[in-house]
Amino acid sequence: MRALIAAASLIFSAPLLAAPPLPAERALREECSAFSEAGMRDCLVHHAAQSAKVLKQAEESASAALAKWDEDAKFVRAAKVRLETSGREFLRYRDAHCAFAASLGGGAIGNALEMMRLACVAELNYRRAGQLTNAVADLPAS
Template sequence: MFGCSCFFPLVSIAASHTSAQSERELRGECSYEITGVRECLQRKQEASEVELKRAEEKVRVAFAKWDEDVKYVNLAKIRLAASKKAFIKYRKAQCAFASSLGGGAIGNALEMQRLACVAELNNRRAAQLRDAVSDLPLK
């Protein structure tokens, strides 16, 4: 019985640290789509936006329940807002760079690279946010 009780926490820890799909994995997964690669990547990018918003909401909820002095909670909120702005700026620049690696490819191919980049970075950011607040002591 003891071995069984130790198993479940390890499973939950492993499940919480699943890695986000890379741009290459996302493009590879969509390359077999009947409806079209670009449309598949567009759906993945949109799904990543939803996941990022969910993670941001999870952080807001965690801050509201955080068992910490209000001045530190407020400081964390301010720094989260600054982090969000910096992430958006970074994502735009990084995905423009990723898209430029398509060289002289047609616009649709460059857009597919950009969509895969945005999806990957959004998913990674969402995972970072969830992990950041996962161990906060709650009230």
């Protein structure tokens, strides 16, 4: 588990081309399957929480990059508003998509469906964080 968290942390401190691949939901579930069912759920809860922290950090970094962007103030303001809007819409998409992903568990018990949802949340949070980091990476600062 620590290896995946460390890999995700490195993604945002190194150039994206050199970064290790983002953990996918299947890989997260496989890693956590080393534990009992309760431990597996706890592991996935931890990954979802860790990915939320990574996403929050990427959002803050993107906002800070926009604040330093050497561009006309009206474009900076517009970009900041759109960043906030895209963040809200991402959360709506993530929740809807992960509900769909969990539904693919069919008649599995609720805990198994929740573990599928948690793995999906973690993967999408990590992906969104990478997208934000990449989006502002080349902005010229003032």
